[in-house]
Amino acid sequence: MEEQEELRVEPWMRGVLLLAGTYNIGWGFFIFNFPESFYQWVSQSEMAVPSIISWQGIGVLFFGLLYLAIAIYPSKLVYLLLVGIASKLIGAAWFYWFVMEGEATKQFLFHLIMNDLVWIPPFAVVFIRILKVRLVKYQLKT
Structure with a gap:
């Protein structure tokens, strides 16, 4: 009975990926549509917004869609x-x-932690767990 539980992707794994996907789509939409607000907040400056910021928004949107796809087909x-x-x-x-030019404001650190670093541990755990599920399924086939 214990072996059968190892064979499935747990609901919390899909939940993490769905949450990450939804969050990144929302954040990417905000960055793409309001690059000035985002850049001024994170850099705490009134300087002109680098054009790359809009592309960052598109990238974040793309990864949001990627996480949703992984949640559907883990x-x-x-x-x-x-x-x-x-x-x-x-x-x-x-x-x-390249964007902050080596300066770290409090807002940048918040952005870094909440949008990048906080996702790495759960992604790593989900990745390892899904690999284990794949390995067990492969071993059962052979």
């Missing part, structure tokens, strides 16, 4: 979760060096 698309983890790490570093 076993098939599990490796795309590694792309999501990498994007959180690389995106955070890129934003710091």
